Amino acid sequence: MWRSVMSADIETLEPKRDARTVDPAGIFFDPLSYSAFDHPYEMYRLLRDHAPVYYNERRDLWVLSRYEDVQAALRDHARMVNALGNDMDGTHDSYGPGNLIALDPPYHGVLRDLVQPSFTPKAVKDMEARMRALARDLLARFRAAGGGDFVTDVALPLVFDSSMRLLGAPVGDTKFWQDHLLRSMARTIGQFGIPEDAAASNREAEEHLAEVVRGRRAEVAAGINTDAPDVITQILTAARKGVTLDEAEEVGLAHLVLSASTDAPEALLTNCLAVLDKFPGLQRHLKDNPGAIRNFVEETLRYDGPAKNLCRQTTADVTIRGVTIPRDSRVMVLMGSASRDERVYDDPDLFDVARRFTSKNKILTFGEGIHNCMGAPIARLLAQVLLEELVAGLDGDEYRIVGTPERWAKQMVRGFASLPMKIVPAGRDTRKLKPHASAAHVQSLSVGSTRLTVETKEFEAPVRVTAKTVEADGVVSLLLAEAGGELLPEWTPGAHVDLILGDGVPTRQYSLCGDPQDRRQFRLGILREPAGSGGSVHVHDRLAEGDVIRIRGPRNNFELVPAPRYVFIAGGIGITPILPMIRAAEAAGADWTLHYGGRSRASMAFTGELERHGGKVRIWPQDETGLLDLAHILGQPDADTKVYCCGPEPLLGAVEKACAAWPRKALHLERFAARPLGAPVRNEPFEVHLARSQRTLIVPPEQSILSVIEEAGIGVMSSCGEGTCGTCEVKVLEGEPDHRDSVLDAEARESGDTMMICVSRACGKRLVLDI
Ligand code: FES
The missing domain is CATH 2.40.30.10 (Translation factors)
Structure with a gap:
């Protein structure tokens, strides 16, 4: 089976690191590696910044990652041809002789023109009523069941119905196609290779399709419905356009259309649902603003599009950014990277439902030029219709992922093979039900204004x-x-x-x-x-x-600022952040000393590696030397010296006291645990106005600002929940915060510009926050 093969072969098929495949910038990119599937965007950024024309010698594969280069390659159908299809080694992507993807001009244009009538705006529009009725029905059943796997229960039935009607295949045998076509879709090489039963399943699907073609041919010969708009009818009436196809071409072309109109739309629909789950306030926003759905789909296509890459073959030496890609080379163009290119998109890692798209930043996920995806309008319509029906059916509740989703392990397609979801009351934090899911990865979410700013760069x-x-x-x-x-x-x-x-x-x-x-x-x-x-x-x-x-x-939150001299003070496990600081101070040629205290020498980690610094390091095991002599260590304030201290609270308090006479910015502390807190300034409820969300909330004495905001269904990044990590920091626009965190220093507190909303509160009746 597809999934068992995926897991069984992971060890043997995982690419091994090879010195020759590491470029001078130290980047290693393999399109079949784990990160290329699970979290590709960080690697794409590295490629764009450091190796925009990258060569993986093991795969004998060139990789283009910048928007400008991706677009140029997709348009250059003379020197970057499709002759070997879309898979990265040109051996697994065969749909037979009618495969449009592996054809180049002029024959590509002949076959494309042949099926084009099935994709006209009118033909697509005519599909909408059926799509909408089915989407409504599938969603109603999904809601009635309280949830399920959104892929098998909603996305695939909807997509298959549309793709088989587009093709002109009988919809009655949906189950056959769902079982077999999905496996044959795995023909493109994936993360763990080709499933062992893919070839047999592919053969079976093609034989089934050949029977459909033959049956329909007999009907067309009998003059039955010869003007139908479906793809098979267009193929079987090719002679009207002066085109002659043999049966292998007819089946190959039909199969390509069926597959392409299934996997990319399914991926788009499921990526949309994953975005809705990630940013829960979006569902309510789209319900209140259904006109925003169209742009939501566009932003999803950009932000996490269904097609990550396409492959081309060079017919001549091609020089890009001073690097010459030789003739007859395989080139992968990363549309997924182009969509996050900061040279083209502002804040590309932000999901912005109001982002504007023009001819200068148009989305490349469906390709460009003569090979742009003919079915893109159908995929867009499917997503729009599904989302319109989904948000229309919301009744104070939301669709949320409640288990572990599974992504397709396919080279080109980025979507979900499984998406377990439930319908839950709005604002309920189902992330707690997902032990392996991310914590909130949302910077801020503005549901009442046109712009939503949502996504972490973490x-x-x-x-x-x-x-x-x-x-x-x-x-x-x-x-x-x-x-x-x-x-x-x-x-x-x-x-x-x-x-x-x-x-x-x-x-x-x-x-x-x-x-x-x-x-x-x-x-x-x-x-x-x-x-x-x-x-x-x-x-x-x-x-x-x-x-x-x-x-x-x-x-x-504990940055080492440049200084000519440092005094480092560590207590116990507080030595950990100090170790790389020492390395940096040494590399910068700064003068430094370390005073490292602990209960006993045996309890003090990393003393061995510190010893090589000789007299710069002073070890203070309490059972031998007593407590650190802070009066001596910090007795002389020095304008050129920075003091960095990490350790238990008593040590931090003592160092703060000892540094009382030092310049204001000399002391830097890192706390592992929250500092002891006195009573809050204010014991009554206070009001928090969220400026971008246009929401006003009341924070009672027993709740944090963070929890009140989360209950309102607005995602804000957070992690520790106790004021020590700095993740939940937000800008304060009005009002005086009662700082209760352990992150901000005295100067930052006084400025009142930001606050940690997991613990900090208000001194007055009202705060205005930049959320
Ligand atoms: Fe860590 Fe607020 S979540 S400081």
Whole structure:
């Protein structure tokens, strides 16, 4: 079966890293690697910025990623031809002799003109009434059942009905096509190779289609319905246009139309649903503003379109950006990357339902030039009709993903093979029902205005534990590599990541303590805290080398600012963010000293690697030397010195006190736990007005601003929920915040420009926030 083959072959088919495939910028991109399927956009950005004309020697494949180059390649049908079809090695994409995708001018134009009458605006418009009735019926049944798999229950039946009517095939045998055509769709090479039964299923589907063609040929010969608009009728009446096709061409062309009108529309519909789930306030916004649905579909096509790439073959040497791609080379053009190109789209990683599209930034996901997808208007109409019916049926509730969705593992198509969803009351946070799903990845959402600004730029990826090492009593270090062997995101000293362990274990934040130059791995140091929330105990007791978990971030609230001299002070596991700071200070030629305190030498991690710095490092095991002598260490304020301290609260408090006479910006603290809090300034409810959402909410004393906003169905990024990570920071437009977080320094608090809404509150009756 398709899915079992996918998982069985993962080890043997996973591409191995090869020094020759790493370009000078250190980027490794393989279209069949895990990240190319699961989270391709970070890698696309790296390609655009550092290797826009990239060569993967192992695959013997050139890759173009910038919008301008992708568009030019798609238009250059003289030097970038389709002769080998769309798959990356030209061996798996055969629909037979009538395959439009693998044809070039002039014959391509002949066959395209032949079936064009089935795709005219009138022909497409004529499909709408049937589409709408079926969509309404399928959604009603889905709602009545309380949910299900949106792919099999709604998206596929809707798409198949339309594609078979377009083709002119009997709709009565939908089940046959659903079972067999889906497998034959896997003909294009996918993440884990070709399913073993794909060829047989493909043959069976073609034989079935040949029977349909023969039956219809007899009817056409008898003069029955010869002016029907469907594709098979156009094919069988080709002689009217002076075109002669043999049966293999007829079946090949029909099969291509059937497949292409199924997989891309299905992917578009399911990507739309995933976007709706990701940004829950959108469903209500679209219900209130159905006129916005059309642009919502366009933005989804750009933001997470159904077609990631197409392949071409060069017929001559082609030079792009000074790099010559030799004749007879295979070239992959990444439309998925072009759609996120910051050279063309403002804030390309934001989902903006009001984004304007013009001829200068038109969407390339359906191709360009003579090979643009003929069925694109049908796919757009399907999505629009489905969404109109879906939001019209909302009754104070929402469609939400409640399980683990499964993406197609196909080279070209980006959509979902499974999308478990439920209908839940609006605003209910079903993310809690999804142990492996992302936390809120929404920066802000404005449902009452024209522009919605929704999407995080945060990186999230599966990572494999490549090493787990005991560093001291109760301390282990983890080395984490991206599960597909890709590069990890850039970070700076002081940064931390969220460790998402799954299985109901709370997500926690840990400082990165490795080398920022090493993009192959992250290193974390983790203290076992039995009285903690369970994350560190899980890491110590259960997590093992080889396990795959997820990380999110990095983000940095503890930036190392340039200075001629530093005093670093670490207590216990607080040494972790200091380690890369020392590396950076050393590299910058700064003068620095480290004072590192701990209960005992045995409990202090990383002392071995610190020793090489000789006298710059002073180790203070409490049972040998007593507490750090802060009066001596910080006794002399120095305008050129920055003090960085991370450790337990008593140490941080003592350092703050010792630095009282230092210049205002000299001291930088990082807290692992929330600072002890006094009573809030205000014990009565207060009002929060969300300026972009045009909503006003009341925050009672027992609730946080964050929870009130989330209950209102408005997504805001958050992570720790206790004011230590900085994820939920928002701009304050009016009012005085009662800062209760452990992130902002004194100056930032005084300015009142931003606040952490998971813990901070209002001093007065009202706050206006930039959400
Ligand atoms: Fe971490 Fe608010 S969610 S500071």
